[in-house]
Amino acid sequence: MPMNSTESFAPKIVAFCCNWCSYAGADLAGSSRLAYPADVKIIKVPCSCRVNPMFILRAFEKGADGVIICGCHPGDCHYSTGNYYARRRMTLLFSMLEYIGIEKDRVRVEWVSAAEAVKFSETMNSFVLQIKNLGENVRLGDLRCKS
Amino acid sequence: MQRIGVFVCHCGSNIAATVDVKRVALAMLSENGVVFADDYQYMCSESGQLKIAQAVKEHNLTGLVICSCSPRMHEATFRKAAEKAGINPYMVEIANIREQCSWIHKDIEQATQKAIILARAAVAKVNLNSPLIAGKSPVKKRALVIGGGIAGIQTALDIADAGFEVDIVEKTPSIGGKMSQLDKTFPTLDCSACILTPKMVDCAAHEKITIFTYSEVENVSGFVGNFTVDIKKKARYVDSAKCTGCGLCQEKCPSKKALSEFNCGLSNRSAIYTPFAQAVPNVPVIDPLQCIKLKTGKCGLCEKVCAANAIDYTQKDEIITREYGAIVVATGFDVINLDNYDEYAYSQSKDVITSLELERIMNAAGPTKGHLERMSDGKAPKNIVFVQCVGSRCADNKGKSYCSKICCMYTAKHAMLIRDKYPDVNVSVFYIDVRTPGKNFDEFYRRAVEEYGVNYIKGQVGKVTPEPDGSLTVHGVDLIDGRQVKISADMVVLAAAIEPNASVRQLATQLTASIDTNNFLTEAHPKLRPVESPTAGVFLSGVCQGPKDIPETVSQAGAAAAKVIGLLAKNELTTNPCTAHSDELLCNGCSACANVCPYGAISYQDKEVNDHGIRETRRIAMVNTALCQGCGACTVTCPSGAMDLNGFSNKQIIAEVDAICR
Amino acid sequence: MSNREEKVLQISGVNPRKCMKCGKCSASCPSYDEMDIKPHQFVSYVLNGRTKALAESKSVEKCLACFACVERCPRNVEPAKIIDAARQLNVRQRYGDTLSANDIPSLIDEDTPQQLLVSAFRKYKR
Amino acid sequence: MQELKNRIKQLMEENVAQRALGWKKGEFGYDAQAAFFESTDELDDFVYNGFCGANLSKYMIEACKKEGRTIICLKPCDTYSFNQLLKEHRIQREKAYIIGVGCKGTLDISKIKANGIEGIVDIEGADMFSSENLLKIKTVYGDHELAYSDALLERCNCCKGKEHMIFDEIIGESADTVSADRFEQIEKIEQLTSIEKFEFFRNELSKCIRCNACRNACPACNCRKCVFDSDKFDSAQKANSDSFEEKMFHIIRAFHVAGRCTDCGECSRVCPQNIPLHLFNRKFIKDINMLYGDFSAGSNCEENCPLTSYSFDDAEPGKI
């Protein structure tokens, strides 16, 4: 990937953030003025366990270049156990995506607490960079690639 | 079809300086369902809310999108405003264009574009919102206070005085906490026991307060207003009902080698013991690791001497289950382990002690009966050096990154007390900064310097070396003087950092209350909701939330009590209407959702349904909305999509995804 | 910040802004009395644009590389790296030679370990 | 086979059950189909041979809505699906009388045809209970012979075992058919580069005509109404060929049955386009076994599905 195209490419990135930890972490990142690229758009969900794999596939189908799911650290879920289920679901989904030849770096799960503003911003910065390095998502729009 | 009004807030210049608010409003006009869009200086202000009401009326709005600060800030405000204007409060969505946009981006074009997309997603969602009605749930009129230190005691007393029942769960055999270990308190030099003991007695005597000492929280379930808590009462081997507190058993106990926790290990105690004379309850416990009878079956001396027949070697741990409307965490602190700071020779010399140990040494009930003595040889020290910030303000993974807040003041107190009682003792204090914000605090510190002649040296200590003659050389630096300083001391006192009590980690998990990277419990809002945890019904009192001194702890304890009283005073609570529900025509009755529900809110019913003319009895999932907390775990588990979540429906989230990716 | 200061920071890899001026480095330094600029002052010299003075100071040669300051710094500032970077600056600008091979015979005895010579050349000569 | 037929007849006559769920012979010798036999007369058409691959478990959902009890013939692998349906409360145990039928592997007609055998009129030697390992194939162009074991479906070559997990009685012997490792194909794909993987699956999936045969045959796909047929997820227009569901159908379907799929292989068997759909499901099974411990859906009715349980130290997503 030549450098200049990486520079000009503005990826579409959907971030699902749980209401209790990660969304609050994002808020704290905001009030602490910890910048991260505008490419990231946050969707608030009550818990990482609310994220249906279909939402992720849907985002890719609609042209997202990366999807990141943020939740409370395991053990700290507001609903006690939600992120444990999310962890298994996403582990399997990501493994499947890799298996069918989708760059697994297009998806990520990160546990970010309400206090971890720095981690939130660093995570988003590194994720955007990762997606920029991958370039535009061409594979997962339609797996069948029918004409 | 919705009729949506979009309102873009300037938030003064907080948003408007980076986001072209007019353009955002204009862009929204071409969005599906939007019939009105406007921008305003402060949407949250009264006139801002009035604007909403007017627009609702004039344009017959059915849904609102507010582009403003985080919903965590003002969602409730705008929902109330909507309700006043005649719209269901759940027809409001917030596009967070401040925390997630204007505050983190500098480029106006970029920020404006992002704000438009965020607003678009909110509009797409509102298009699919439907009015929700909040339910009600009853409130159990009893509070649980976890931790029986000054924070827990004060909270419990305040709640009980308001007429509500309170239970205190304390891990150790007595309430009193760290304050009971202190000798004097700053800045007034009150005797700690003299002001604490009456409160402990009040607690024990209060008809509304039940104290569970030597007990721990084992399990917590439920939610605000309706918590169910299992409390483990550890076997005391002494019947509290029979014990008269005469103390004979402790006197006669032949096993006296255990280190006294209360005296920081500086003295010994018997296997059957009350931690200190004023303990509440004044009922001893038998330490099973030390008791000869419990270890070998022989002895039984305490049983023989107990006239009240209170000794019971067969006692077992007991689980008590109680219901509460509110829970207060007041688990307090501990001094950090100093293994990472061996340069101060804490592990190498008995005469290097922590400040808490010094409190015990200075205390008349302590290991030296209040005489200032070296722990190594019992000699009176002539030169004492205090080292500040041991393990505090460290960014090196060895210590704590925060300021422990209380050390400057208690060190000034110690220095002053020593100089007062033993004027011939030289006292030096190595400090990095002296931090004394607080009423009469700086005056207090200045008195230590000016009236008591305490030698304050700006600089840190690099190393303490024990010398062959039993003295200690303190290698420090005087940064003002620009010289290395070597002081030959008899005693070195380390102001070791404080950290949250280790039990808080597990407790936070049980309560689903969040903790920060230092294991302090997180408050719901650092400024506006400092005594509430983000988990409804869980409140914070004392150092478990952050370092604080006694006056601050007591104020926070009172504040937490006030919040609890406000909660318990209600007969019922409005429940979150964003709960799950299952579509009976789609439900397979497979039980997958019930398996993942953390609240046991899903049950199954055989129900007759009419599926497009076919009547049949089906096994259908039913959600108890009083129990459901709206996490959504069930919705993803459901293979047929029968289970959905109000306020965060599959369609709503997909609409947001689509709007963002468009 | 001038070129030289930037260079020192780059060579040392130190973030001087992390320093909280506690002085633990100076309290720990066995060479403190030999130094004209003291370990706790190193960061200020870099931040205040006085790196040249630092590079020309006696401290450059007096640092024992014992890493006591590195070990004990509560903020991970690592003053030893700053003073060594200042020394590197001299060495790289080719006026840092303070030891010549001709001096050696007069400085050694029959027991002098090779290690001392090797490290001395690293320390005093480019 | 006659023994089986007689026993069913007897059970129906004794009123143990009101009907039977078995296989009916088709037009050719190799197209037996699932069928209900409501009376003993109808049993004339009953067959049980190597072409009775259809897993009847799913039909039990229908049978449970009928009056009385139904005799259901289950091959060993079918019993896993039956258990899974029981666990999901989709069927009732008391409504079924299970005859576990012996199995020596089910046959793959496309494998036979792949041997260049065309115009098949009749196939002899497909009987499940005979120990003969020879298929005699009559075609319009003459007779062919093929070893029974050479014509097995892929799923039978990596059979889970010939033990019935649930039954009321067992009729007939089974024979071991394992000749391949179940996860070998998966591992091979995992070895490919990202682009090779993508090309492989794109090539396979582009053959899909969305006939829904896989979904219809799959015992785990037993939703009253499939998400792909309801409008629960898509806010946009439904069911044109570009829709989201179309594009992601197979991944979503595999995810929906993950932890529930018994690897019965019906999806691949019924696919008219011969897409190896089991490769998706088996990948999930492999991952689940590796990450969360060996799990075999339907081996019993108690064990919790790996996706509705967890442990504190599970692997982190993307880090396996």
Added chain:
Amino acid sequence: MALKYSYYPGCTLKNKAKSLDITARKCASALGFELEEIENWQCCGGVYPLGSDEIATKLSSVRALDYAKSKSQKLVTLCSACHHVIKRVNDDMKNVPDTRMRANNYLKLDTPYCGETQVLHYLEVLRDEIGFDNIAKAVKNPLKGVKIGAYYGCMLLRPSKIMEFDNPENPQIMEDFIKALGAQSVIFPYRNECCGGHVALKSPESAQKLSGKVTRSAEGFGADMLITACPLCLYNLNKNSQSDIPVYYFTELLAKALGIDSEE
């Protein structure tokens, strides 16, 4: 099978500190392990280059490390300076991408070296691989009644984050070693303070001052002798401390306790 290690002796051990080398090898074979000298090893430079952009000064260490990697052996050192330099360079190769990349670009090895080798000091081998209890069992002439002060110096311990040798402020390994030999260990606070050896050439007065503190502290606590792992410390303490306290390499005492003739 005897444990085999790649052995990096360093320049001083081939010259002024021969006895450290000889006794270490002899004790190794007595204790059942073998030190295989790295072929064509080059001098480590004596000091770890602190500059974050230094490459050339680290290459000799990388070559030694890569040699050990190629033999799948752990790398063992004796001299404190060599240990310090090699251990830290190894850490750079493992954890500092820039150094790793540039060093590898320069060396053009068949496969890049990325810090795979484990670097052990001889004392760590004794503690972690042989075990002090086993050494105690092998002792033939217990050093009964001898009071020995362990002088660690700087380079084995600091920076502890990288050296991971022992507690940098209250180390235990040499004391345990002394006890294993049957002697009595004397803990004195200057055992981890610098002796000033590094400036012994050009500032002998500093070296005198600092080394004097070390020996006085040890004598004050009743030490009959000192042991060290570092030839420079040994030299400096002997020459500059103005004390008569004998200083030995720790391996010399080990050899004595094991009943090994330390002559070549």
